[in-house]
Amino acid sequence: MINILLLEDDKKLLNHYKDVVENTFDDCQVFLATTGKKAITIAKSQKIDLMLLDMELDEEKKVLGLDYANMISIIQQDIDFMIISGFSEYLRDAGDVEPYYYFMKPVNDAFLSRKLQEWEILKSKNVKQTQKNIRLQTESGMAIVPLNRISYIEKMERKIKIKTFNKEYVCKDSLRNMMTKLDDRFFHAHQSFIVNMLHIESIEAQEDRTWKIEFKGIEDEALLSRYKAKAFFNVFEGVSYESIS
Known part of the structure; x- marks a missing residue:
């Protein structure tokens, strides 16, 4: 089973991404978080394979999903990330967690699903190899x-x-x-x-x-x-x- 964590402060978008993920994978469990603190709580109690996160979590742009991704990457060192943002200015900073992909809003559902499938294939290959x-x-x-x-x-x-x-x-x-x-x-x-x-x-x-x-x-x-x-x-x-x- 694949465990996916979604971090998005817009509940409508959060549930939409959940639908895309569940329609993409045959066997997955999706955890939802509208705040970074909730995401950290989940990461401390569940083994997460992939995290999809919004970059901006408040209107003032003071709280970035990337800040929490950095913390979660310490808690779970094998986790992968996909970042979703309406702004390309964060791309360089996103490199701190080396995301598998950086999506620009609005995200095309078919493209998101394709990247999820691609990630799953590469993940299965990497699992077969001893981490070095x-x-x-x-x-x-x-x-x-x-x-x-x-x-x-x-x-x-x-x-x-x-x-x-x-x-x-x-x-x-x-x-x-x-x-x-x-x-x-x-x-x-x-x-x-x-x-x-x-x-x-x-x-x-x-x-x-x-x-x-x-x-x-x-x-x-x-x-x-x-x-x-x-x-x-x-x-x-x-x-x-x-x-x-």
């Missing part, structure tokens, strides 16, 4: 980064950049050595890039026979070498390279 962290000696000090937060790793001369939804870590290392620390969700797609297969949003062929990779939740792009394409597509979502080349 990678320890990095970065330019600003030691950092411990969960593998499931990493979108891609890029070679930059004698350094590498590790990119998550909202942060970048730079350290002295090589892509070859990094591959020994990663698991099978990562693919060495190009001489300059390692990519997390589960974070890929789209792949687009380029005129030089390379491929441009775009990721969920970030504007950055990576490259897939034409020499790596066949192996890549044979493992990426079960797509056959021959069927698209």
Whole structure:
């Protein structure tokens, strides 16, 4: 069973989101909260898999759902978030909890349902993999980064950049050595890039026979070498390279 927590101060919207969630999942339990305090109380007593939350919880915009999401992420470290807001200005701050998706109001029901289904599929894949962290000696000090937060790793001369939804870590290392620390969700797609297969949003062929990779939740792009394409597509979502080349 999937446990979903909804935080929305508008009761009409709250019940509407509840209907969408219940119509999307065959087996789920939905918990409702109109205040951040209520959401925290629920999170302390129930195991929550996914939380959908409104960003603004009062007319004065003094109380943000993100403030409570940060607190709940400490209580339940495996929880995922989807954020709903009428304003894009909060997108950068939302990176603190690295949400799976950031919806702009008004939310299309079919699109919301599709993203919920997508999350469920990726969640089931992640559950099968043991949660791992990678320890990095970065330019600003030691950092411990969960593998499931990493979108891609890029070679930059004698350094590498590790990119998550909202942060970048730079350290002295090589892509070859990094591959020994990663698991099978990562693919060495190009001489300059390692990519997390589960974070890929789209792949687009380029005129030089390379491929441009775009990721969920970030504007950055990576490259897939034409020499790596066949192996890549044979493992990426079960797509056959021959069927698209």
